[in-house]
Amino acid sequence: MGYRNSALYTLKYVAAMLDEDEDFLRECSTEMFSEDGCLSAYDDYPVSELSEHIVVFTEVGIENLQQIIRNLRGVANPASKPVTERNRKKPRLLRS
Numbered sequence: 001m002g003y004r005n006s007a008l009y010t011l012k013y014v015a016a017m018l019d020e021d022e023d024f025l026r027e028c029s030t031e032m033f034s035e036d037g038c039l040s041a042y043d044d045y046p047v048s049e050l051s052e053h054i055v056v057f058t059e060v061g062i063e064n065l066q067q068i069i070r071n072l073r074g075v076a077n078p079a080s081k082p083v084t085e086r087n088r089k090k091p092r093l094l095r096s
Contacts, residue, residue: 008039008056014065028068029055037061 011029015022032038037058044051057065 005059008058011055014057014062026055028065032064036064
């Protein structure tokens with residue numbers, strides 16, 4: 001069985017690592033779920049609807065967060081093109 005990193009990285013840590021604003025990253029992470037590598041942790045007991053949660057990311061979550069940032073900023077990422085676009089043939093130029 002391969003090595004799996006079980007470390008979690010706080011929003012504050014990821015913001016420093018990516019040199020981004022924490023509030024911006026928090027906003028970006030609102031569209032992420034646990035399957036995307038974004039989790040919530042609670043530090044108070046008992047947890048209520050008013051409890052503040054801590055946002056944490058897995059390594060995959062950090063990669064997904066970076067993709068969300070690229071998408072929001074309109075930065076092209078060739079790997080994210082839909083399959084139909086990648087397989088589409090470019091038209092040939094007619095020569096006179």
